[in-house]
Amino acid sequence: MSERQLEKSIEQVIELAREARNIEVFTGAGMSADSGLETYRDDKTGVWTKVDPQAMASIDAWLKDPEPIWAWYRWRAGVAARAEPNAGHRAIAYWQGSHLVDYVHVTTQNIDDLHERGGSKDVTHLHGSLFSYYCTDCQQPWEDDRNYPAQPIERLTPPLCQNCGGFIRPGVVWFGEQLPMTEWDLAEQRIAEADLMVIVGTSGIVQPAASLPEMAYQRGIPIVEISPAPTELTRWATLSWTATAAQALPALMREISA
Template sequence: MTNELKQTINLLQNAQHICILTGAGISAESGIPTFRDKQTGLWENYRAEDLASIEAFERDPKMVWSWYQWRRNLVKDKRPNPAHHALATLEDWANTHHKTLSLITQNVDDLHEQAGSQATHLHGHLWKNKCSQCESPYLAEVNYDQDTLLHCPQCEAYIRPDIVWFGEMLPHKAWQYAEQASAHCDVFISIGTSSLVYPAAGLSQLAKRNGAKLIEINPNPTQNPIIDVVLAGKAGELLPSLIAELS
């Protein structure tokens, strides 16, 4: 066992409040492409940044809706990897040891939930929709094989994915929860996300200011001087080993 793994186990055993932030890296291990990955097929000439915005939706709602239907079909068969399952086990371990564990994700997929975790989504949810005007949740069933535009039953405006687009504010309740969990934790773990890029950077800095130890799990760790323990490698390989030692 490496010194870093020993340190992590020791920190978790002595912590009362654990906060975990996951990013695109953990979903990439399940085969879900990240926003930085080049688009494929019909969308190879578009950049994600040019489609995931309110301006793009107002300009061409059909194109943006079609792109999201394509993305949904791209990920609908993806399943949790060992990292997702390990985090669900860690949540159970925390509960049985009278600790609190807050799992916050920047991902819009539902792989954490599929694995049995309770996750707070900072960037929205790929499988939820809302009105583009009155923001009422759209609860009717959606056929993801069709790209026909849908209308809000309240105000007739177009339905959009319930996802945070470029330039939009993060959902207030989710961000408030993330800030509180970060400020009150003893250990803050970032997985598959850079601790130098916001909002992750803001949460890790908040945790550090309040006395938490910071752990980063990443194949390509960021050179961030405030990180206490770096576990360099894939979350799907490191987390199961960590859980096995904890248990």
């Protein structure tokens, strides 16, 4: 895309955003990249280039040996807790609270809490949260003591459930597990009501979450993709803005608020 084509595309994005009243924002790991959190599939720095997802993100691996997985997720929770929301997170929160729209709903694949700490109130987590825990056996919730390792460690014994004695596990959705139905139904509902979908920082590879933009496409509503590079979802996009979340979203808010 030439510079002039990009400028024209951005102008059209701004116009769509000005006209929209009900917005569904769909975010992935790239949303938090400007906060210093690694994405999953970058071929050099992605999370899955450093660990085997089947070894660290599957229920079978957990049942076989939970200690390495618990240690890894507790360290990741600490990294996420120390990260700060970036300008993109704060821009979405501003949009939610503005008089410019009826609603802005966020559906995120991220397991950090940066949307919430950035000020967003209406956030649906499709893949759970690093800060939510429950018993593997009886599903009793466990209150996070926020005692995170400062550095990566190889093994850490999970706490035991006070109700049944089972191991406490991270409240994230692992490979092979079903997405939470309440959250999925809410995402579908918001897409059904939206007159604009904004996709930010997701590769569009992980299913079934990646099918949500296709639902918007099938409805015929405009779709704006904000990403530094083309993704699997670019084919569904009405318009693309080649930039990071922290670059594009504040700029968009400045324009539509002017």
